[in-house]
Amino acid sequence: xxxxxxxxxxxxxxxxxxxxxxxxxxxxxxxxxxxxxxxxxxxxxxxxxxxxxxxxxxxxxxxxxxxxxxxxxxxxxxxxxxxxxxxxxxxxxxxxxxxxxxxxxxxxxxxxxxxxxxxxxxxxxxxxxxxxxxxxx
Numbered sequence: 308x309x310x311x312x313x314x315x316x317x318x319x320x321x322x323x324x325x326x327x328x329x330x331x332x333x334x335x336x337x338x339x340x341x342x343x344x345x346x347x348x349x350x351x352x353x354x355x356x357x358x359x360x361x362x363x364x365x366x367x368x369x370x371x372x373x374x375x376x377x378x379x380x381x382x383x384x385x386x387x388x389x390x391x392x393x394x395x396x397x398x399x400x401x402x403x404x405x406x407x408x409x410x411x412x413x414x415x416x417x418x419x420x421x422x423x424x425x426x427x428x429x430x431x432x433x434x435x436x437x438x439x440x441x442x443x444x
Contacts, residue, residue, distance in 0.1 A: 309338040312345065319350045327352050331359040340366050343373035385419040388412060392425060395432045405433040 308329065316328050332341045332355065340362050347369065348354035362369040372380055391408060394400040409426050416422040 308333065308341070312338055312341045315342065315345045319345065319348075320352065324352050328355050331355045335359055335362050335366070337366070340369060343369045346373045381418045384415060388419060388425060392428050392432070396428070405429050 312332065313329075316325055316332075320328050328345075331352075332344060335341055335344070344355055344358040344362060347358055358369055375383070388408075388411070391400060395405075395408075409429055412419065412422050412425050412429075419425060
């Protein structure tokens, strides 16, 4: 593991956490991905574990998240959720799993401006009561 990566681990993690962080990151061989994970994890061992698993599936996601930064990622998430809701309201998204989308929004509630309004729009879609695809959002 490169010195730069080890320096960040030593700075951001308690001594009792460092072995776990090194173990997770050792499963990802490239130091730029390791650094992206450490940047995003912000001192959380749980985040290192989660981000490492994401990087194993597609390391480009982790690199993109680190490059874009938290504010832009939040905006992108909200834009994507609204796009899905708009498609569903127009009947263009079939099959539509409302409960799964609601759970995604709940899990990321701090990421969007008005998660309750999004959830209400989804509920209206599933009831067939959605009148206006862009009602107030």
